[in-house]
Amino acid sequence: MAAPDTNPDVSALAAAPALEEWHLDLYREGTRRDEAVARLHGLLLRAARFEVFRRRDSLPQDSAAELDDLAQQAADDAAVSVLRRLDDFRGESSFRTWAYKFALLEAALKVRRRAWQDREVTLEPEHWESLAHAGPGPHDDVENAALLEAVREGIRSTLTPRQRQVLVATVLEGVPIDVLAERLGSNRNALYKVLHDARRRLREHVAAAGFPEANQ
Amino acid sequence: MTGRDLDPTLLRLLGSDEPELDCDECFAELDRYVELELRGAPADALVPGLRAHLVGCPACAEEHESLRALLELDSVS
Numbered sequence: 001m002a003a004p005d006t007n008p009d010v011s012a013l014a015a016a017p018a019l020e021e022w023h024l025d026l027y028r029e030g031t032r033r034d035e036a037v038a039r040l041h042g043l044l045l046r047a048a049r050f051e052v053f054r055r056r057d058s059l060p061q062d063s064a065a066e067l068d069d070l071a072q073q074a075a076d077d078a079a080v081s082v083l084r085r086l087d088d089f090r091g092e093s094s095f096r097t098w099a100y101k102f103a104l105l106e107a108a109l110k111v112r113r114r115a116w117q118d119r120e121v122t123l124e125p126e127h128w129e130s131l132a133h134a135g136p137g138p139h140d141d142v143e144n145a146a147l148l149e150a151v152r153e154g155i156r157s158t159l160t161p162r163q164r165q166v167l168v169a170t171v172l173e174g175v176p177i178d179v180l181a182e183r184l185g186s187n188r189n190a191l192y193k194v195l196h197d198a199r200r201r202l203r204e205h206v207a208a209a210g211f212p213e214a215n216q
Numbered sequence: 217m218t219g220r221d222l223d224p225t226l227l228r229l230l231g232s233d234e235p236e237l238d239c240d241e242c243f244a245e246l247d248r249y250v251e252l253e254l255r256g257a258p259a260d261a262l263v264p265g266l267r268a269h270l271v272g273c274p275a276c277a278e279e280h281e282s283l284r285a286l287l288e289l290d291s292v293s
Contacts, residue, residue: 093247199231
């Protein structure tokens with residue numbers, strides 16, 4: 001027998017689809033659809049404001065009004081996405097949760113873009129050379145130093161230029177993957193696949209160099 | 217030396233060989249995964265590969281944290 005759900009507040013989410021029949025009006029025409037779209041936009045704006053103000057420390061130069069404008073833009077874009085992808089909603093979560101994620105995605109993307117809009121994204125692969133000089137720390141022992149050297153060699157010799165560029169920018173330079181995708185004229189999913197493949201190649205390289213424990 | 221002893225930068229560079237979803241698949245499953253988590257259901261078993269993706273993808277991890285936090289806020293307000 002399944003364990004009882006001990007959180008009644010959150011377990012109510014499971015019943016939410018039945019309580020959210022209003023979203024079916026999004027498939028209709030006329031006044032009821034207009035009302036449902038307005039209700040949807042309200043939900044999305046709530047989520048977008050939540051996300052923008054949650055990340056406001058990354059935008060210290062922006063006023064509250066500018067942040068709210070960013071949230072409005074995110075909610076508008078999310079509404080377009082939700083309405084375009086209504087048929088993707090499978091009822092495996094509440095409609096509210098499903099819709100929220102679109103607003104959070106748009107808001108997070110806009111915050112990252114804004115935070116990086118005046119920052120140069122260094123795509124020079126030579127930057128990874130500083131990896132071996134990251135400074136002393138609790139992990140700065142002989143074995144880690146040898147592994148670092150194996151990783152440096154792997155970055156140099158086994159990665160394609162594209163893999164090196166994406167790995168260095170996202171992991172060592174801290175560039176958000178969607179910001180990098182925009183600068184490179186790509187998209188987040190495609191760049192993540194590049195990153196994933198780069199990591200796999202690096203693991204294989206360092207394992208062959210005598211560090212099989214790093215390949216896990 | 218085990219993986220847990222690795223320098224955090226090395227961990228981010230090397231990632232994990234655990235099977236994982238990509239960003240689009242993660243987005244498609246995120247709402248279900250977070251609701252399962254909040255209900256105390258075995259989300260990682262029911263949505264395999266999503267947790268591994270969150271470990272490797274900071275952007276998706278941020279959105280997961282935010283969705284979870286927003287739903288938790290909703291549940292008490």
